[in-house]
Amino acid sequence: MDKIYTDFNLLRYYYCETDLFDTLEIEHAFEEDIDFKFEYQILKQSLDLLAVPKMSPSQNTINNILSYSKAKI
Numbered sequence: 001m002d003k004i005y006t007d008f009n010l011l012r013y014y015y016c017e018t019d020l021f022d023t024l025e026i027e028h029a030f031e032e033d034i035d036f037k038f039e040y041q042i043l044k045q046s047l048d049l050l051a052v053p054k055m056s057p058s059q060n061t062i063n064n065i066l067s068y069s070k071a072k073i
Contacts, residue, residue, distance in 0.1 A: 005036065014043065
């Protein structure tokens with residue numbers, strides 16, 4: 001029996017929110033369907049990129065925050 005997996009299922013799998021049965025089903029589906037596994041890999045790469053911080057505050061911003069905090073003491 002073929003089960004249809006949605007992006008929601010893959011998101012739950014990515015964040016380890018699936019129960020053992022669902023996890024095993026999804027992993028079995030990865031072995032059976034290369035397109036499904038590829039779809040998950042693309043989703044995973046995208047989510048991994050979102051987790052990486054891209055920016056940090058400028059030194060001027062940090063100095064302003066430090067100055068403000070010293071003034072409030």
